[in-house]
Amino acid sequence: MKARDSLPLAFLRSACVNGGVTAGETREASLGKGDDATAQSHGFPSPRVPSERSAGSDSGGDARPATPYDFSRKYWAFAIPAVIAILAVIVFPWLFTLYMSTQDWKIGGGSAFIGWSNYAILFQDERFLEAVGRTFWFTALAVVLPVILGVAAAVVFHREFPFRGVLRTVFTMPMMATPVAVALVWTMMFHPQLGVLNYLLSLIGIPPQAWVYDPSTVIPTLVMIEVWQWTPLVMLIVLGGLASLPPEPYESAIIDGANAWHLFRHITLPLVWPYVMIAVMLRTIDALKVFDNIFVITQGGPGTASETMNIFLYLQAFQFYKLGYASALVVVFFIIIVLLSLLLLYARQRSKWNA
Amino acid sequence: MSQHTSRGPSRRHVMQLGAAALALGAPAVVRKANAQSQFDWKRFAGQKIDVVLAKSPRADIYQRYEKEFTALTGIEVSSEQIPEQQQRQKVMIEFTSGNPSFDVVNLALHVQKRIAAKGKWMEDLRPYLADASITTPDYDFADFGKAGLDYATQSDGRLDTIPIFVDYWMIYYNKELFAQKGIEYPKSLDELKVAAKALTDPSKGIYGFVSRGLKNANIPVWTSWLLGQGLETIDSSGKLLTDTPEAIWAAEYYRDLNKNYAPPGTIGFNWNECQTSFMQGRAAMWLDGIGFTAPVEDPKVSRVVGKVGYGVTPPGPKAHHSATFADGLGISAASKKKQAAWFYIQWATNKTNQLRFLKEGGGAPARNSVYADRETVTASKFGPQWFDCILESAKIGRPGLPVIIPVQEFRDVFGVALTNTLTGADPATELKKATEAFAPILAASEKG
Numbered sequence: 100m101k102a103r104d105s106l107p108l109a110f111l112r113s114a115c116v117n118g119g120v121t122a123g124e125t126r127e128a129s130l131g132k133g134d135d136a137t138a139q140s141h142g143f144p145s146p147r148v149p150s151e152r153s154a155g156s157d158s159g160g161d162a163r164p165a166t167p168y169d170f171s172r173k174y175w176a177f178a179i180p181a182v183i184a185i186l187a188v189i190v191f192p193w194l195f196t197l198y199m200s201t202q203d204w205k206i207g208g209g210s211a212f213i214g215w216s217n218y219a220i221l222f223q224d225e226r227f228l229e230a231v232g233r234t235f236w237f238t239a240l241a242v243v244l245p246v247i248l249g250v251a252a253a254v255v256f257h258r259e260f261p262f263r264g265v266l267r268t269v270f271t272m273p274m275m276a277t278p279v280a281v282a283l284v285w286t287m288m289f290h291p292q293l294g295v296l297n298y299l300l301s302l303i304g305i306p307p308q309a310w311v312y313d314p315s316t317v318i319p320t321l322v323m324i325e326v327w328q329w330t331p332l333v334m335l336i337v338l339g340g341l342a343s344l345p346p347e348p349y350e351s352a353i354i355d356g357a358n359a360w361h362l363f364r365h366i367t368l369p370l371v372w373p374y375v376m377i378a379v380m381l382r383t384i385d386a387l388k389v390f391d392n393i394f395v396i397t398q399g400g401p402g403t404a405s406e407t408m409n410i411f412l413y414l415q416a417f418q419f420y421k422l423g424y425a426s427a428l429v430v431v432f433f434i435i436i437v438l439l440s441l442l443l444l445y446a447r448q449r450s451k452w453n454a
Numbered sequence: 455m456s457q458h459t460s461r462g463p464s465r466r467h468v469m470q471l472g473a474a475a476l477a478l479g480a481p482a483v484v485r486k487a488n489a490q491s492q493f494d495w496k497r498f499a500g501q502k503i504d505v506v507l508a509k510s511p512r513a514d515i516y517q518r519y520e521k522e523f524t525a526l527t528g529i530e531v532s533s534e535q536i537p538e539q540q541q542r543q544k545v546m547i548e549f550t551s552g553n554p555s556f557d558v559v560n561l562a563l564h565v566q567k568r569i570a571a572k573g574k575w576m577e578d579l580r581p582y583l584a585d586a587s588i589t590t591p592d593y594d595f596a597d598f599g600k601a602g603l604d605y606a607t608q609s610d611g612r613l614d615t616i617p618i619f620v621d622y623w624m625i626y627y628n629k630e631l632f633a634q635k636g637i638e639y640p641k642s643l644d645e646l647k648v649a650a651k652a653l654t655d656p657s658k659g660i661y662g663f664v665s666r667g668l669k670n671a672n673i674p675v676w677t678s679w680l681l682g683q684g685l686e687t688i689d690s691s692g693k694l695l696t697d698t699p700e701a702i703w704a705a706e707y708y709r710d711l712n713k714n715y716a717p718p719g720t721i722g723f724n725w726n727e728c729q730t731s732f733m734q735g736r737a738a739m740w741l742d743g744i745g746f747t748a749p750v751e752d753p754k755v756s757r758v759v760g761k762v763g764y765g766v767t768p769p770g771p772k773a774h775h776s777a778t779f780a781d782g783l784g785i786s787a788a789s790k791k792k793q794a795a796w797f798y799i800q801w802a803t804n805k806t807n808q809l810r811f812l813k814e815g816g817g818a819p820a821r822n823s824v825y826a827d828r829e830t831v832t833a834s835k836f837g838p839q840w841f842d843c844i845l846e847s848a849k850i851g852r853p854g855l856p857v858i859i860p861v862q863e864f865r866d867v868f869g870v871a872l873t874n875t876l877t878g879a880d881p882a883t884e885l886k887k888a889t890e891a892f893a894p895i896l897a898a899s900e901k902g
Contacts, residue, residue: 290730
């Protein structure tokens with residue numbers, strides 16, 4: 100139940116990422132629903148949950164009055180439209196992809212059943228295996244760095260200081276920019292001979308860098324763009340968490356003589372940890388799926404140095420028209436994402452209990 | 455008006471038939487006379503055709519003047535421009551479905567020629583050209599250049615498309631930088647390398663030569679050098695020539711230029727990065743398609759306006775060729791309005807529209823006569839050397855990509871191999887590996 104529940108949610112959530120603050124809030128609410136639903140081990144989210152969340156009771160699942168639900172059959176008909184929609188847009192494409200992955204299906208060349216061969220070839224395909232490794236490496240960097248910086252930024256912006264509102268808006272701007280346009284601008288800035296980045300480096304005496312034009316620096320450079328673009332999202336999520344923290348623990352800790360680091364390490368961090376985990380989850384799913392930036396800036400190059408699973412998939416499906424092979428890849432990719440999401444959900448549950 | 459034109463020809467027809475009977479010894483005249491008597495632009499008035507074009511300045515020109523065609527023929531046109539990659543996907547999927555939504559389509563022959571033949575996508579245009587009742591007498595098919603026509607003609611002689619645009623690979627060079635070093639434009643590939651070396655001055659941030667290093671995009675650079683050995687990447691029997699000593703020589707040549715005399719980072723350069731380097735005066739030579747000229751001569755974005763030389767790709771050790779690419783317009787074999795579609799193609803490839811390519815920055819047209827239009831040549835900001843470069847290249851044009859179905863995979867596999875040579879891999883080993891990887895893909899593509 101849990102997995103099935105959370106997956107569509109995960110996709111919905113990542114689909115909302117470009118939606119800015121409002122989307123962030125909706126996401127919070129929907130996350131709350133999903134978690135509480137699992138905690139109460141039934142499939143239907145309590146309609147009261149969002150309001151309780153906004154009131155700030157985070158771990159009060161047990162205290163909630165147990166509402167008796169009416170599961171009688173007369174209500175089942177109401178689920179039919181939703182079931183049809185889900186069958187049409189999720190289950191059918193899914194099954195069709197599974198079917199295609201067992202076919203040697205080429206556009207313009209017909210198809211033939213070949214069983215597991217696509218998968219067998221896939222796991223011997225060096226370029227695929229390299230792409231998997233690269234995807235994880237990219238994802239790890241593109242999750243950890245924005246999360247660390249985002250938490251730091253949230254702690255800073257949580258304090259009162261002049262022009263905080265303006266600065267916070269400025270800080271969240273990268274998130275609102277159109278990804279492809281942003282990617283094109285970065286491409287120009289990276290030009291080794293004429294890009295503004297190398298010009299800026301030259302002002303402080305650092306020799307020009309090759310940025311995305313060198314296999315060894317391309318991944319870190321792409322991560323840099325991710326960090327620039329998505330640190331604000333992490334910050335917004337964590338800021339939301341910080342706003343809901345009670346002042347009492349801090350007061351008593353200060354009386355006990357705790358310094359700023361102690362406060363952060365032993366009070367702030369554990370209390371906002373559930374929010375950090377939300378950020379980690381969102382970032383992981385997004386980073387795994389990144390396509391636009393990489394495709395626009397490097398198309399997977401130089402050579403195959405930035406060819407992630409997504410880019411490889413695009414090549415197979417839409418450049419080489421090997422639909423069967425690409426479908427097998429989609430299936431594997433999907434399983435990887437599901438497993439990672441489950442792992443993260445598990446970690447999040449753990450973090451909640453510890454808090 | 456339309457009544458008049460429909461009656462007019464028939465009257466002339468009778469008179470000309472008489473004249474033709476007298477002129478038995480001149481069959482050409484007869485054919486022309488018949489054509490004039492029967493051809494009528496308005497014949498398919500009222501029909502509506504769908505046209506799918508890849509996004510380009512040429513498609514812009516077609517859409518801008520579409521009304522002219524409707525006024526001429528009474529045929530309505532619904533045309534759409536789609537970005538190149540997506541257009542190829544759409545065309546591929548719709549042809550495969552067997553029920554394409556378009557009557558006229560623009561194919562990139564260097565990518566889609568073989569698949570179009572194998573999938574029997576297009577209508578053979580030879581019968582249309584031969585039929586004087588539907589081909590305008592002033593069409594002048596003989597005017598099309600050889601390079602373009604070769605591209606449009608399949609191995610069995612079918613004419614799937616009429617070429618509209620031919621792109622020749624040549625060398626843009628910075629005359630000012632050449633003059634500073636007292637160097638002449640190279641007359642051979644050996645001289646090219648020497649010149650590139652002499653022009654490279656990293657302390658000033660100026661490099662002798664720039665060309666694409668990005669995988670996939672870099673293939674024509676390599677094939678340009680390979681053509682200098684008189685070889686394409688595949689022979690007429692379909693055998694890969696990609697691990698021959700000549701191919702290895704070309705890969706070494708590619709590596710030497712891109713590694714030693716090119717700006718840092720060319721390993722990730724596509725044409726636009728190369729163009730930027732050249733336009734900012736940071737590269738003395740740039741090998742690419744002549745179709746990229748317009749911005750180079752635009753003072754708003756270029757610092758080298760008026761200093762650019764247009765050189766034909768120098769001859770290699772064994773042969774002299776220019777890697778060539780071409781686009782064509784054709785009729786979908788499944789179209790139900792083929793004759794109206796043929797009218798559109800005749801209009802689109804007539805001399806006026808081909809000349810518009812030259813005048814309005816649409817790249818190099820496929821007809822020869824437009825280059826003889828001295829008025830256009832003198833009025834052009836590109837200068838006479840640009841025209842000479844096209845005419846010279848046209849004489850030595852040869853396909854820059856193999857005519858096979860998996861062109862994109864070819865570009866990918868060998869593109870990666872070439873890129874690897876820039877980071878220290880051995881060209882012979884890389885090409886051997888790539889050839890082994892690609893041979894089964896090629897074999898599979900021709901089956902079934």
